[in-house]
Amino acid sequence: MRIEDISKKSEILLKLKKEDFMPLPHPYEKGDLEPEIRDLTEEQLKKIEASLDGISGVGLKKPETKEEENELIRKFLSGLEKLLSPDDNWTFLMPFYHSLEYCVKCQLCSDYCPIYLSSGKKEIYRPTFRAEILRRITERYVKKKKRLTRLISVGDIELNWQTVARLAELAYRCTLCRRCAKVCPLGVDNGLITHEIRKLFSQEMGIAPRELHELGTIQQLKVGSSTGITSRALSNIIEFMEEDIEEKTGRKIKIPVDKEGAEILLLHNAGEFLSWPENTEAFAILFDIAGIDWTLSSELVGYDAVNYGVWYDDIQLARIATRHAEIAKKLKVKKISLGECGHAHKAMIVIADRILVGDLNIPRESAIPLLRELVLSGKLKLDPRRNNFPVTLHDPCNMVRLMGIVKPQREILRRICPDFREMEPHGVDNYCCGGGSGFAIMQSMNFPDWRNSISGRMKLKQILEVFSDVISPEVKKYVCAPCSNCKGQLRDLFNYFGVNKRCGIFYGGLAELIVNALADLKRPFIDWEWH
Amino acid sequence: METFLALLTYFAYFFIILLYTVKLIKYLRMPVHLRWELYPVIDEGEFEEEKNWIEKPRKKRYLKGFLFLLKDYFTLFDYAKNNFPYWLGIYPWHMGFILIIIFHILCFFGGLSIVKGIGVSYDSEAFIGRFLYLAILLTGVISFLAGIFGSVVVALNRILNRNLRDYASIQNFFTYFFTFVVFFTGFYSWFFTDPHFFEYREFWVGLLTGRFRDVSFWTKIHIIAFDFFLIYLPFTRSLHYITRFFAFFLIRWDDEPNIRGSKLEKRLTEVLKRRISWSAPHVQKGSSWSDVARFIP
Ligand code: SF4
Numbered sequence A: 001m002r003i004e005d006i007s008k009k010s011e012i013l014l015k016l017k018k019e020d021f022m023p024l025p026h027p028y029e030k031g032d033l034e035p036e037i038r039d040l041t042e043e044q045l046k047k048i049e050a051s052l053d054g055i056s057g058v059g060l061k062k063p064e065t066k067e068e069e070n071e072l073i074r075k076f077l078s079g080l081e082k083l084l085s086p087d088d089n090w091t092f093l094m095p096f097y098h099s100l101e102y103c104v105k106c107q108l109c110s111d112y113c114p115i116y117l118s119s120g121k122k123e124i125y126r127p128t129f130r131a132e133i134l135r136r137i138t139e140r141y142v143k144k145k146k147r148l149t150r151l152i153s154v155g156d157i158e159l160n161w162q163t164v165a166r167l168a169e170l171a172y173r174c175t176l177c178r179r180c181a182k183v184c185p186l187g188v189d190n191g192l193i194t195h196e197i198r199k200l201f202s203q204e205m206g207i208a209p210r211e212l213h214e215l216g217t218i219q220q221l222k223v224g225s226s227t228g229i230t231s232r233a234l235s236n237i238i239e240f241m242e243e244d245i246e247e248k249t250g251r252k253i254k255i256p257v258d259k260e261g262a263e264i265l266l267l268h269n270a271g272e273f274l275s276w277p278e279n280t281e282a283f284a285i286l287f288d289i290a291g292i293d294w295t296l297s298s299e300l301v302g303y304d305a306v307n308y309g310v311w312y313d314d315i316q317l318a319r320i321a322t323r324h325a326e327i328a329k330k331l332k333v334k335k336i337s338l339g340e341c342g343h344a345h346k347a348m349i350v351i352a353d354r355i356l357v358g359d360l361n362i363p364r365e366s367a368i369p370l371l372r373e374l375v376l377s378g379k380l381k382l383d384p385r386r387n388n389f390p391v392t393l394h395d396p397c398n399m400v401r402l403m404g405i406v407k408p409q410r411e412i413l414r415r416i417c418p419d420f421r422e423m424e425p426h427g428v429d430n431y432c433c434g435g436g437s438g439f440a441i442m443q444s445m446n447f448p449d450w451r452n453s454i455s456g457r458m459k460l461k462q463i464l465e466v467f468s469d470v471i472s473p474e475v476k477k478y479v480c481a482p483c484s485n486c487k488g489q490l491r492d493l494f495n496y497f498g499v500n501k502r503c504g505i506f507y508g509g510l511a512e513l514i515v516n517a518l519a520d521l522k523r524p525f526i527d528w529e530w531h
Numbered sequence B: 001m002e003t004f005l006a007l008l009t010y011f012a013y014f015f016i017i018l019l020y021t022v023k024l025i026k027y028l029r030m031p032v033h034l035r036w037e038l039y040p041v042i043d044e045g046e047f048e049e050e051k052n053w054i055e056k057p058r059k060k061r062y063l064k065g066f067l068f069l070l071k072d073y074f075t076l077f078d079y080a081k082n083n084f085p086y087w088l089g090i091y092p093w094h095m096g097f098i099l100i101i102i103f104h105i106l107c108f109f110g111g112l113s114i115v116k117g118i119g120v121s122y123d124s125e126a127f128i129g130r131f132l133y134l135a136i137l138l139t140g141v142i143s144f145l146a147g148i149f150g151s152v153v154v155a156l157n158r159i160l161n162r163n164l165r166d167y168a169s170i171q172n173f174f175t176y177f178f179t180f181v182v183f184f185t186g187f188y189s190w191f192f193t194d195p196h197f198f199e200y201r202e203f204w205v206g207l208l209t210g211r212f213r214d215v216s217f218w219t220k221i222h223i224i225a226f227d228f229f230l231i232y233l234p235f236t237r238s239l240h241y242i243t244r245f246f247a248f249f250l251i252r253w254d255d256e257p258n259i260r261g262s263k264l265e266k267r268l269t270e271v272l273k274r275r276i277s278w279s280a281p282h283v284q285k286g287s288s289w290s291d292v293a294r295f296i297p
């Protein structure tokens, strides 16, 4: 496979076969317990573009006429010019320009990319592959370099409909984990190049996976949450949580909502309310015991920390961050604290830092250091023996490599889990769960098969390895993932491979483990119910 | 001929400095960007790990970051650790560059010493004369040898390793060939005609005084090759030597928080006034960034 092949007018560039993928440890070493990636149906193939690898994540419709094809190419090029404009792309111009100009193609980054490795080193998934395509298109169609100069300096490429369509899909074969960027000695960031390609498609062409855009950021801004939860539904959920807390712990807690002047506005990923209410309940229990002055918000957008814009669209990113800050301002809280959601951490605390100016610039921080303070300060009576099962920690890329929150969660786990064990590698060198950059919520067509087989493969390997001495399903094991998206991915990944049944591995958040260790709890807070 | 050689050398230095400066200015004039750092941020601790981190003083240790990068320059440690065969070529090749630049700078100082009446030789009365003689000799010879070896091994790596070959351009191979010529001619002239680099120092005396000196054939060839190489460099990705510093300090380690009333906030307020021309349906084309951010579609 060569770079130029991206423009080939063939049905498919790469046919995925599970025999080619990176081998997994016991009990998956033979490959017979692994499902085959499903092909798209004839009907889907007629309408949807999937000529990259037979997978569709973006759901791009095939153009019907030559004019439609040309229009897409034209728009793609105008978007590419805007990526290089200091007005349209001040947000990332410098890092983008640097990455486009200064890669020396040493390929050091390739062996750091979990997707490239998991796929069995398929060329199209190499971190430099999509970057090189964009580089060549830029040289030819934006800088308008002459053919001979191009041939000598970078190599040539043909921009046709296939190139545009495959590039759109290719932008969703990278989780933006930026492991490749961390190892690059020249500071080149192929993850950023992916991010910018996604942005070009979204901001100029209106093309993005439905789950990220229509059902994601657009729905969040209109309805209040990408989960579809409305303010009304939220109050029912909160009522349910209060009852559930009482039933599980015997504590009567009033969860504060829209409390003006509170110290902390706590933002949870709304997915927690629906899928893992035990996490939001655990926060409520801990904050109540510690006497923290906190509140949730019931305003549209204010009860959903997610900001999918961070993965594909700076404009949507800015809108959601601005909404969050406006809500905090209206409530007159002292600061915003982010619950267990990695991308929301990165979006609101780090990236939006240079969007929120004046009175919208409200202090924002992670809830994890606060949890550490509660655990280490002695405010909570803890009995680590209650967590007497093997526990490992998954590092969400956004929180760790991209934000530097590495120690607090470890200090907590060392204090409350006697059998805490680290995966290798971990911390800033961790591997993505495979659901990063929106993959965890992209559920259409055969994309989830690809995600589970390839992008989550390295994480599965690590988890199986760290528990290899206790792999029997009789021993219950816990993967602590302090991030909603990672949990969503682990749920799907474990279901796909039957990990829970075959190996007895569960997943969950951090706050639940702390509550489970509370000494005066009548029964365990973690119920080991698979969900 | 000596006039041509001198003018070419003046021009080569002028040209590379001018083009590098223009490129660097273009780089540095790009607007402030959103934070996109990667951890560990070497010149700082992970300060967001702290509660109320925004209120705590930040300790930026630029020197630590600078030394980290400098160490990497002289070891290319990442390559040694992750791809040893590649390092085997790239390391001597880069050392060849660094040393040949130091060699020419030293030759300049050697010429200057001579102009000032301090002889440069192994038995010079002045310490500086003896030091310059030895330093010029060592940097010159090591650079030529390392450069020759490096150019050959890097080229072989690019040809034999499929991962590298598929992404290589014709220019890559031209560069390897060109560097080979530069280092080889340097070596040849040293070995066969000028073992003490006497001619180089004299050549620099000529450049400094305006009374240009002629040099032997192979030294001439090397000087011409090196001059053309300087002129050629701005057309390659060679600026990564310098932009790498920017990439680390201005992007990878740039975690400067936006504090209310700070200079950074002022700069951000200005960029947020810039107008957007993106044309997807959810964008209000023509509006400013701050207006678009407040708009709910
Ligand atoms: S991105 Fe960096 S590590 Fe990867 S090929 Fe380019 S220069 Fe090498």
Ligand code: SF4
Binding pocket: A112, A113, A114, A115, A116, A126, A127, A173, A174, A175, A176, A177, A178, A179, A180, A181, A190, A191, A194
């Ligand atoms: S960001 Fe992560 S997934 Fe994407 S190319 Fe780099 S290492 Fe691979």
